[in-house]
Amino acid sequence: MLDEWIRKTKDTDGEKKTLFTGKNRKYVLIILICIGLLALLWPTSNRSQLTPLPASLEVESQNRPAYTMELESILSQIEGAGEVKVSITLVSDGVKTYATNVRNETRETKESDSKGVTKNSREENLSQDIAVSSGNPLLIEEKYPEVLGVLIVSDGASSPVVQEKLVNATATLLNISSHKVRVMPRKGGE
Numbered sequence: 582m583l584d585e586w587i588r589k590t591k592d593t594d595g596e597k598k599t600l601f602t603g604k605n606r607k608y609v610l611i612i613l614i615c616i617g618l619l620a621l622l623w624p625t626s627n628r629s630q631l632t633p634l635p636a637s638l639e640v641e642s643q644n645r646p647a648y649t650m651e652l653e654s655i656l657s658q659i660e661g662a663g664e665v666k667v668s669i670t671l672v673s674d675g676v677k678t679y680a681t682n683v684r685n686e687t688r689e690t691k692e693s694d695s696k697g698v699t700k701n702s703r704e705e706n707l708s709q710d711i712a713v714s715s716g717n718p719l720l721i722e723e724k725y726p727e728v729l730g731v732l733i734v735s736d737g738a739s740s741p742v743v744q745e746k747l748v749n750a751t752a753t754l755l756n757i758s759s760h761k762v763r764v765m766p767r768k769g770g771e
Contacts, residue, residue, distance in 0.1 A: 648726075648755075656733065656750060661743040663736025664767065669755075672727040680712035680719040728755050731762045738766040 649667050657665040686706040693699040712719040731751050737743040744764040752759040 652731075652751065652754065655754065656735070656747055659743070659746050659750060661737040661740060662747060665736075665747075666734045666767075667751075668732040668734075670729040670731070672729050675726040676722075676724040677720060678722040678724075680721050681709045682712050684708045728757050728761065731755065731757070733762065733764045734767050735764060736767045738764045 648669050652667045652669070653665050656662055656667065684707070688704045690702050690704075691699060692702075733747050733751060735743065735747060738747065747764045748759050748762045751757075751762045
């Protein structure tokens with residue numbers, strides 16, 4: 582029924598009138614132009630154009646377990662510390678900066694017509710790509726994660742001497758100030 586109405590409508594005079602004649606023609610043309618502009622301007626996700634970064638580029642939160650395990654291993658070797666558990670709070674997972682190839686192209690054109698009117702136009706294209714060396718991205722700088730604080734639970738932490746050793750060792754290993762390190766005795770420890 583709707584299909585028939587779109588194809589043909591009857592005027593009050595009884596003559597057939599299609600959708601693309603008379604006043605309707607202007608409205609249909611305007612609607613089609615608007616739909617075309619919307620299709621051109623509608624934001625599209627360029628997921629197919631984005632290339633996923635290799636696993637070596639992704640900043641992962643695996644730094645925390647690695648730091649924790651290494652720190653536990655070292656601190657448990659301190660005399661009187663006993664079994665040690667460590668919890669590290671990081672501000673960030675670190676930052677890796679990669680080299681980029683930057684291309685900047687500028688094109689200027691000057692056009693003048695017979696009336697002496699001059700038109701100047703300038704087109705500038707800037708593109709950046711990650712620089713690759715031997716198939717791997719070229720790393721310029723790597724900032725390690727910033728440590729916010731460390732909590733150490735130790736069997737021997739009830740001794741002030743052991744606490745001081747644990748705090749000093751942790752502050753030295755992580756290059757942080759000692760006020761960011763807390764040592765607590767383990768429940769049921771020495």
